[in-house]
Amino acid sequence: MQPRPRSCLPIFGLLILLFAVAGSLRAQEPGAKPALEEEPNATAEQITFFEREVRPLLAAKCFKCHGDAKQQGSLRLDSRAAILRGGDLGPAAEPGDPAASRLIEVVEYRGDLRMPPAGKLSDREVAALTRWVKDGMAWPAGDATPGAPATNGAAKSADEKPPRPIPWSFQPVTDPPAPQTADDNWSQGPLDRFVLAKLAAAGLKPAPAAEKRVLLRRAKFDLLGIPPTPAEIDAFLADESPDAFARVIDQFLAMPEYGQRWGRHWLDVARYADSNGQDENLAYINAFRYRDYVVDAFNQDKPYDQFVREQIAGDLLPDNPPGGSSSNDPFARIVATGFLTLGPKMLAEDDPMKMEMDIVDEQVDAIGGAFLGLTLGCARCHDHKFDPVSTADYYAVAGILKSTRTMDNFKVVAQWHERQLGTAAEVAERADHAARVAAKKAELNERTERATGAVVSAARARLADYLLAGTELLESPALVSLVKSDTGPIAENLPADTILREAENFDRGNVLADTTNYGPGIGVILNRGELPNFVEYDLQIAKAGAYQLELRYAAQDPRPIEVLIDGKLRKANAAEGATGSWFADAQRWSPEGVFDLPAGKVVLRLQRTSGPIPHFDRLALVPRAAEATNTPRLTRTADELAEERRLISSYITAWAGYLETAQKDPQSVWQPWFAYRRGESLSPEKFTGLAAEMATRLLSAGSPAESTMRDAADIAARYRDQIDAADKRVRETTDKTALPPVDIALGKVVDATEVPFRKTPKLEEHFSKEDREAIALDKSQLANLEKSGPAALPQAMAVEDGKGVDLKIHIRGSHLTLGETSPRGFPKMLAGNSPEASPPSFSENSSGRLELANWIADAKNPLTSRVMVNRLWRWHFGAGLVRSTDNFGNLGDRASHPELLDWLATRFVESGWSVKAMHRLIMLSSTYQMSTTYNAVAAEADPDNRLLWRMNRRRLEAEAVRDSLLFVGGDLDTSLGGTLLKNKPREYVTSTASVNATSYAVNRRSIYLPVVRSALYEAFQAFDFAEPTTLKGDRESTTIAAQALFMMNSDVMNEQSARLAARLIADQPENSAARVQDLYRKALGRAPSTADNARALGFIDRYTADLQTTAGSAAQPPEVQSQHATLAWQALCRVLLSSNEFLYVE
């Protein structure tokens, strides 16, 4: 529905309009208050009507949501003034004009908005309301319903809303000096002094420094996400130089694993995933390029402001960006805009406008949350409740994204936009080649079309023959299954020599034999991916004779196949029915025809060239001995008729179907024909409508006497003549309505768009020799051309600029009710702090993304640097200085150390937005280097450790758990980049058969495991992996039983503990104590204590003994004993790898 134009008018304008009308009617001075509360000329009768019929109705059905307690849609209906003032959608009624009154429209349930929502009013009630509005909306003077607002006529306007408080974070970033701290031999720099001052104020002291061993483990997990090796620990412990730790940090920051670790943190913020999730879950096979870009950006220490600019508007940046780009990848900046594209999307949404706005909304929210820590999305439906962000601000930003091309279309299933990664010349070369291919295809199509036309014309000339053949086919008795007509067991007493064959036992074919997914004992064949599908069976026919072929299959959609016997096409559209679903319970036996077969070997081939085959379960060939069944044999198949009469088989079938439909219409022009076939007379009076007219024409054409029509051929010829004549008249007449209806009906018979002679692509085999050769030549040229083309360029999920458009405010977030236009721009309260004196103007030629990116990445933007340093702090300490890392608005948490946050933000910008510089700054502080030592007094005073009296103990994240297991097991592949997704472009990643084919059994780092939305890897899910549909700068760390089950039983754990055990045994074949030593150093980064050692060895002994007891016999052969020992060591490894000490970073 188009919104009514009235609702597009600004409320303010309407009021002025209303005032003007009222003023002119009542000759008031301009500006005088109109007396809206009473209807000036209401009669006593009208007031009585209002009191009796209308007020009780409004009170009963409307006031609950539009009265004192609630004002849904900002609308009240409890006074005349309130109704006229209206709500979000403008005035609710127009006195005297029910047709223009929304109140009436909604109670009539005419549009999308229907009131009251609980059910339509009775007709009487609607009539009462309508009459009341029509009569001018009488309402007693001075009598608003109790609870109504003072009706002084003052309009509620946006300007009058109380201003939202400005969040602290909107203030400019300052550079506070670090406090002076007395007796300070703890602080290593200003950072520590900020912390120490707060602690001192609370009467607390920092925890002692962490041991070197602990510090190294912490640093390596922090920066690389894997544990230190014994060698690294030894080296660090041996290095007593004062800058030992600084050098370790530098060494870690230079390793590619750093980008894999910190890139993954950013991917949480970027809600990264490899599929869209939701309905129609398609593979984002190119999303990995964005992921690799992020890893690369961290490894390069790309300046953060540049990183921000590239993700929002990389494609629009000038060639030499401020800050410079050291990227080796010339397309990195295009890839970076994948940030905007790779969000979750409902690609199946029937309402394209809704889909588009949902996608824009997702982008606005992602940008606001990731870079600014603002929940901009809240303002989609109403002004932000807490932050100074209005709907106008929201739609100003939304307009920028609306002007950006993210999607190619909004159909079901919608297609997101991808860009080719190539130089202009490379892209042009491919476009040129594509154009040549398209031209060749057009040529081929045209030739095929012409050849098809020739075949159709020739067929039309033989209309009488087709009529006869189609009729014979139609009159042939239907085949009945001899095997079984429906589900259930195979019929007993099938004749000897019956051949029954499971479809999956084929001799040749390119299909998949699936014996697992369709139920116990059921095997089917289905498409494996190569088209055309075919399958062949070598059958041994005992006796020559007629055999009925039956196929058992399931199909949700019709997938007609061809049946070939010994290489010859015997049936064109076999198994063409839909049986309901693909599942086993929809499988049906379908008799397909009777064929004369020779004795001996026969090759039965089933194939489909135009798509995949149905799901076949079994096939049967049943000898057609007459006495075995009373089912009559099919006289002749369409193919046999075609061969005998040199006709086209598919047209015979089409004619049979066409006539079958015509039979059901008593007025059809074919009724005389059917009457004749039944041996009845053709006298016109027994027919009605067109049938009667047709009978008359048949009788009067040529010979007047019914008796002269001796045979079917004669009548068929008369039909043909009548049809030809009618067709000629139809083509020659411009005003078709002037023609007798029977001519129109007859003309349709030879129309190429109608059933009997419809052009179909299957006619190719009937083309003339010249046509066939020319088409074959075209096809080979096309194939060569396609082959000779340049290789396809890599594609990236990336956006492009579209035409710049401004959005109208969507009232209550609905695209169906639009308000004022909100020109593209930035949130006003924040833009006030923008360095630019006046906001940039947004042209029609660009989206405004570049301006948005520059505004966000500006050093003076108060949020961007603060939000990012806080994120970095969070990922180092497990909690941010502002704990709500993704919300810096009024509802977010306040900073525990606001001055420190600003000091850090200032250093960040000063460093050229260097993330690595921030790591050094943070990690080289005493604050970072504290131990986790418990302190009861501090715990009492500051249980949340907000003041940082110790380091937080942290559990490893999902990826670090898995990576560490693989690392300690000696099996972690830390290579960079690429994709593990096996899907084709836009292929479904989760199927309707509820199968997620993604394999996680690989040894790459966890960041490279596909993130399939709606079907996350369950091990990650158990360990609080960030839900990839919204940004998550602050992952939870929960403890649930599923984590324990993963440790106890998962394949990953079993494999890695086995690998580790094997390494221990291989390295120390003789010495058990040395093995325990190795194990502790590898897994926990420390030597075992005496108690650890004794306990471990005791466990091995008991475990081995237990296995031997279970195995029974006293004397085990050495290989079994060694196997038991291996199992015991694996068990010990599993225990250590499950221990809290392994899973937690001190």
Added chain:
Amino acid sequence: MKRNACGQFDSVHTRRDLLRASSAGFGLLALQGLLGDERNTAQAATAGNSSLADPLAVRAPHFAPRAKRVIFLFMHGGPSQVDTFDYKPLLTRDHGKPLPFEKPRVVSSDTGALLASPWKFQQHGQSGAWVSELFPSIASRVDDICFLHGMHGSNSRHGGALLELHTGSDTFVRPSMGSWIGYGLGTENANLPAFITVCPTLTHGGVNNFSSAFLPAVYHGTPLGNAGTPSKQAKIPFIDPRSAAAQQRAELDLLREINTEQLATTGPDLALEGRIQAFELAYRMQTAAPEMQDVNDETASTQRLYGLDDPRTQNFGRQCLMARRFAERGVRFVQVSHSYKWDQHGGLRKDHSNNAAEVDRPIAGLLTDLKARGLLKDTLVIWGGEFGRTPTAQGDDGRDHNPHGYTMWLAGGGVKAGFRFGATDDYGYYSVQDKVHLHDLHATILHLLGMDHTRLTYRHAGRNFRLTDVHGEVAHSIIA
């Protein structure tokens, strides 16, 4: 208190409040084992509070509940209301005629003229509810059922509609209603999760339909297999009862020793303690869950009641029987899916018949069994699909999606028995009277469980979220 999700709330149910309110001692922890967010629990412990917040501990609802648990029988695909429970004589009379009023602005695909139901309807029971011949067994239970004939939703596609039905949002990923309920009420069985979903679909949003989204992971729906697994083989991820139990016990004993020793050196840390207990719970769950799935100890007559004797009904029957066993043992929310079978754009006659035949006996059996065991009075059974279907024809034997008016039904759990609420228009296209939106259904379900949907909130990304967003009216008229 304002009742608007974007508005200011009393955060009765933030995790922190729960922690402060919790009075469970360490002994209870040892029994119940599971832990929640470490930062919060750490806070509780270091605050000198020996109590421990178990996020699955039983919590008091806002007011006296009518139902203690829920069994949701989900008919994935969208069963047709006009062929099952919403009798429309005019549809039969006007078969073949065009729909005499406008179709919705947004439709999935074009449909044709009115299509009469191929099935005969009859009135049943004392209540005289109309049920088509598709459901002869459920028809015999109508006096236990409360029909909601005026259901409506907002989305006409499976994905959006599934998400809306399960989470209240058709666009964004939000916690599933089972997760909300677990969060609100906890679980009554320490050995099982609060929210179990049997053979859930992995399509149309998949995990999102039983995900805890931003609620703590402990409230995530625990899947038993998926729609591709026969219910007999469905199991909880990583549960492996085949593991050599004695050896595993030995490993866990050593692990506990090592962890306990480490704990002695760290000072109080509830996360570390929680992990020690989590292994014990996992070990018990490994025994408990398969045992609870195993229906062999049910009597032959019970098995028959659920249709386990018939190959057509045994798969879904086993799901229903498991649901009863889980409910009986205190699982808060059990979902049972008859997965993606009800989407008859074509083949309506055959496939709706087959589908109904698969679920009719098991569902009636479940109602009978719950009643006989006295469980029906505080177990809310919910039946329905993600939407209904059009009364107009798609092809000559199919119907398209229709979220504008359809039927779901409830039974037990404090709803009126033998009751019909709401209506669609004369042809069954739009809900017109006593309409119940999915938000209203959610509000009503929470109400029956003793929770005010406007007060069951969780703070995430700077704002409070609700199952019902800013919507939802409790359908008080259906409450007994």
